[in-house]
Amino acid sequence: MSRKPRLTYCNGRGRMEPVRWLLAAAGVEFEENFLETREQYEKLIKDGVLMFQQVPLVEIDGMKMVQTRAILSYIAGKYNLYGKDLKERALIDMYVEGITDLMQMILTFPFSPPEAKEKNLDSIKERATNRYFPVFEKVLKQHGQEFLVGNKFSWADVQLIEAILAVEEKIPAVLLGFPQLQAFKIRMSNMPTIKKFLQPGSPRKPPPDEHYIETVLKIFKK
Amino acid sequence: MSGKPKLHYFNGRGRMESIRWLLAAAGVEFEECFLETKDDLTKLQKDGSLLFQQVPMVEIDGMKMVQSRAIGNYIAMKYNLYGKDLKERALIDMYVEAATDLNELLMAHTFQPADKKEQHFATIVDKATNRYFPVYEKVLKDQGQDFLVGNRFSRADVQLLETLLMAEECKPDILARFPLLQSFKARISNIPTIKKFLQPGSQRKPPLQEKDVPRVMKIFH
Numbered sequence: 001m002s003r004k005p006r007l008t009y010c011n012g013r014g015r016m017e018p019v020r021w022l023l024a025a026a027g028v029e030f031e032e033n034f035l036e037t038r039e040q041y042e043k044l045i046k047d048g049v050l051m052f053q054q055v056p057l058v059e060i061d062g063m064k065m066v067q068t069r070a071i072l073s074y075i076a077g078k079y080n081l082y083g084k085d086l087k088e089r090a091l092i093d094m095y096v097e098g099i100t101d102l103m104q105m106i107l108t109f110p111f112s113p114p115e116a117k118e119k120n121l122d123s124i125k126e127r128a129t130n131r132y133f134p135v136f137e138k139v140l141k142q143h144g145q146e147f148l149v150g151n152k153f154s155w156a157d158v159q160l161i162e163a164i165l166a167v168e169e170k171i172p173a174v175l176l177g178f179p180q181l182q183a184f185k186i187r188m189s190n191m192p193t194i195k196k197f198l199q200p201g202s203p204r205k206p207p208p209d210e211h212y213i214e215t216v217l218k219i220f221k222k
Numbered sequence: 223m224s225g226k227p228k229l230h231y232f233n234g235r236g237r238m239e240s241i242r243w244l245l246a247a248a249g250v251e252f253e254e255c256f257l258e259t260k261d262d263l264t265k266l267q268k269d270g271s272l273l274f275q276q277v278p279m280v281e282i283d284g285m286k287m288v289q290s291r292a293i294g295n296y297i298a299m300k301y302n303l304y305g306k307d308l309k310e311r312a313l314i315d316m317y318v319e320a321a322t323d324l325n326e327l328l329m330a331h332t333f334q335p336a337d338k339k340e341q342h343f344a345t346i347v348d349k350a351t352n353r354y355f356p357v358y359e360k361v362l363k364d365q366g367q368d369f370l371v372g373n374r375f376s377r378a379d380v381q382l383l384e385t386l387l388m389a390e391e392c393k394p395d396i397l398a399r400f401p402l403l404q405s406f407k408a409r410i411s412n413i414p415t416i417k418k419f420l421q422p423g424s425q426r427k428p429p430l431q432e433k434d435v436p437r438v439m440k441i442f443h
Contacts, residue, residue, distance in 0.1 A: 069315065
């Protein structure tokens with residue numbers, strides 16, 4: 001019996017969003033268990049369900065997987081989104097890790113104090129336009145292919161489209177000067193599984209709002 | 223042309239140490255090129271060697287690899303330290319990621335301002351002894367095997383040993399309540415490649431001293 005993967009996290013993006021993206025891109029349906037109270041979280045810990053007392057948790061193929069990167073690597077491997085050999089995997093890993101560093105800035109942004117927000121936004125813009133986006137613009141320009149690695153859809157493409165959209169939410173004109181990325185964005189958005197994920201009613205979560213921030217602080221306060 | 227991997231980083235542990243451990247455990251000789259000044263970093267950035275303008279960077283098999291996890295993944299796969307299938311890899315990844323979290327906490331200690339050091343130390347001890355070590359102790363207990371995953375030496379064992387030793391540097395009796403981690407430590411330390419790496423004169427780096435912090439910060443800031 002094949003059960004759907006079950007995701008346990010708060011009802012918001014956070015560290016689980018890349019997992020939702022990857023499963024959706026792979027065309028895999030999943031269930032979600034939303035943490036709303038600290039009691040729920042403490043019960044999960046007490047029940048021994050969270051290996052290191054942390055979420056994200058993804059129940060998949062009989063495993064209770066934790067650690068976002070471990071989860072994502074497993075999904076990518078299972079659904080053939082991890083390249084055809086070691087060297088393609090190396091490229092995918094490098095690209096994903098770089099993008100994850102950029103996404104980390106977006107992840108922590110809502111939790112920064114009000115007086116730091118403008119500076120943090122500037123940092124996100126600076127890093128996106130000077131460090132990360134130029135790399136992928138160049139990769140796409142040099143090989144002229146549709147996808148980042150090996151002329152085939154991979155985890156790297158999913159991670160990049162997620163990041164582009166997330167940065168654009170904060171800095172709408174960020175892709176000015178990146179024609180390859182503009183075309184990439186349109187191309188990826190039109191892939192059937194991704195198109196479906198981008199439609200209202202999908203498991204994709206909205207950007208963090210006050211309620212989400214409050215919930216996270218309440219559940220995970222030390 | 224030597225063909226040996228070439229590591230670019232400053233002369234200290236930081237984000238390169240886990241890679242040194244992994245190469246050493248796999249019995250792979252490597253060369254090191256140390257960044258000593260900000261100019262050294264700038265030069266590498268300017269000549270396009272650093273994909274995201276950052277080190278660690280490892281020249282290996284014709285690639286200039288960056289991002290320590292990507293590098294670690296490549297080395298682990300290449301030298302068969304990554305399990306036999308997807309599920310073993312999943313376990314290895316979970317164990318390595320968690321140990322890496324603890325590693326980062328340990329390494330951050332040297333950089334804490336004086337008024338935060340005591341609190342930070344308490345956090346390290348709490349997390350190590352209540353969150354992380356019990357998991358590995360239980361894995362070893364439940365399986366009764368020499369290694370963490372699949373009854374075979376893997377990257378998870380290397381990472382755990384590195385982390386256990388760093389934790390002990392922080393608090394020498396930190397393994398007191400964990401007999402299986404103590405025997406694990408002894409066992410893995412005796413594996414020939416690791417034993418060699420643990421001897422003086424190897425490429426293993428010492429812990430960063432507080433007096434060296436300004437020098438290191440100057441390279442990167």
